[in-house]
Amino acid sequence: MTTVDRIPAQSHGVIALSASACTSCMICVRECPAWCIELESHDEEVTEPGARRPRTVSVLDVFTIDYGLCMYCGICVDVCPFDALAWQPDFDYASGSATGLVQGINELESWGKVRE
Amino acid sequence: MEIGKEVFVTSQAPGNTLGPVTATLPSTRTYQVAADPSLRVQILDLGLACCALEVGSAIATGLLVETGLLAPANENASPAAGTTILLISGTVTDALAPAVLRAWEQLPEPKAAVSFGACANTGGPYWDAPTVTKGIDQLVPINIYVPGCPPRPEALIAGLVKVRDEIVVR
Numbered sequence: 408m409t410t411v412d413r414i415p416a417q418s419h420g421v422i423a424l425s426a427s428a429c430t431s432c433m434i435c436v437r438e439c440p441a442w443c444i445e446l447e448s449h450d451e452e453v454t455e456p457g458a459r460r461p462r463t464v465s466v467l468d469v470f471t472i473d474y475g476l477c478m479y480c481g482i483c484v485d486v487c488p489f490d491a492l493a494w495q496p497d498f499d500y501a502s503g504s505a506t507g508l509v510q511g512i513n514e515l516e517s518w519g520k521v522r523e
Numbered sequence: 524m525e526i527g528k529e530v531f532v533t534s535q536a537p538g539n540t541l542g543p544v545t546a547t548l549p550s551t552r553t554y555q556v557a558a559d560p561s562l563r564v565q566i567l568d569l570g571l572a573c574c575a576l577e578v579g580s581a582i583a584t585g586l587l588v589e590t591g592l593l594a595p596a597n598e599n600a601s602p603a604a605g606t607t608i609l610l611i612s613g614t615v616t617d618a619l620a621p622a623v624l625r626a627w628e629q630l631p632e633p634k635a636a637v638s639f640g641a642c643a644n645t646g647g648p649y650w651d652a653p654t655v656t657k658g659i660d661q662l663v664p665i666n667i668y669v670p671g672c673p674p675r676p677e678a679l680i681a682g683l684v685k686v687r688d689e690i691v692v693r
Contacts, residue, residue: 441648474670475645501669501682505644505660508670
């Protein structure tokens with residue numbers, strides 16, 4: 408569609424997540440002025456070959472952005488120390504219900520993959 | 524409903540010293556669905572805050588027509604036929620909420636409502652403000668919620684397409 412082609416790649420359409428880069432540090436959740444991010448994680452012990460002792464890593468269970476609340480300020484993108492959040496130009500995610508605007512890990516990741 | 528004239532007056536909010544708030548309904552824009560010319564869509568946008576600029580941008584730049592989804596309505600067709608879409612964009616304060624409700628109630632059937640932007644959807648950045656309605660869906664049945672703060676004009680088009688699809692199916 409011509410309209411979509413005209414949108415710059417860096418435009419602020421939606422915030423996409425790269426779950427593998429996320430360390431569940433909660434900085435985005437705490438900095439969000441609209442409190443629209445929900446994050447839940449649990450710790451797991453990982454033993455790497457040759458390591459002296461097991462390493463504890465956080466595993467992401469839930470990461471949702473409520474785009475009904477999100478004010479598109481981009482603070483979460485700016486504060487993320489691991490670049491797990493990024494702006495993507497997609498805009499076509501209107502919903503028939505307010506709760507339908509809450510997007511989980513799968514949807515947030517799919518936006519990032521489209522442009523990679 | 525008399526469009527373009529002062530048609531509704533809100534109730535007085537407690538502590539309001541400014542007198543009754545009056546508002547003027549903007550003129551409607553009538554389109555027909557390009558794929559089905561018998562289906563007419565009147566868009567009545569109720570711009571309450573900054574989101575209205577994005578709505579204006581979508582309409583002024585001709586995006587609605589350019590995308591081939593809607594076409595300017597045939598002048599000869601009866602204006603009574605077709606669905607009226609109320610596009611609610613912007614921050615709905617509790618003082619203005621009765622006016623929005625009145626606008627919705629005055630619309631002729633069949634009608635649909637679109638909530639445009641975070642403020643209209645849920646209260647958005649004003650989720651903690653005592654004077655802002657936390658989502659216009661508390662008052663008006665919303666067919667489609669368009670996310671964004673503000674949503675792009677293209678997002679409005681995408682939302683209207685979803686409403687149109689809903690109407691076609693119905």
